[in-house]
Amino acid sequence: MTAKEIREKSNTELNQEIETLKEELFNLRFQQAVGNLTNTARMRTVKKTIARIKTVMTERELGSQE
Template sequence: MKASDVRAKTVDQLREELESLKKEQFNLRFQRATGQLENTARVRQVRRDIARIQTIMREMRVSDNA
């Protein structure tokens, strides 16, 4: 997911995407703990996507207040 793709979405879409990624992150952690995780790179990718969305949502909040 690119930052430009995230910026093109509305706040509601970002919240939905964030919720979806957090669920996926939980499932990936669970798979890793039980030894069933095949794509280990996905853990890092999801973590970074979550951070990217949170950062852009914060930027949106700050720019609305300024």
Template sequence: MKSKQRLSDLRVMSDDQLEQEALGLKKEQFNLRFQRATGQLQDTTRVRIVRRDIARAKTIATERAKKKV
């Protein structure tokens, strides 16, 4: 199980790496939702952590996009 992403770790990633990280987190979020719906979810706090990690990645991507303009 991965712990939450540090902001500094996300900031050093390239745009492509950041996009891949967000995609992986979205897949994990889908799987967690599916596990919750079927009653198989063990670690309920992981849902919150993944959701916040996605938000961190999106925030950094948005910041970079605004700097480019």
């Protein structure tokens, strides 16, 4: 998901997306611990997507305070 796609969504949609990605990250970590994880790069992309979403949400908060 790109930053442009993230900016087009509302805050409630972004919160739901974060929850979904956190669940996926948990499952990926569990698979890695068990030894069943095949695509290790997916963990990195999920973490980065969560960070992008949080960055956009912080930008919105700071923009509304000014």
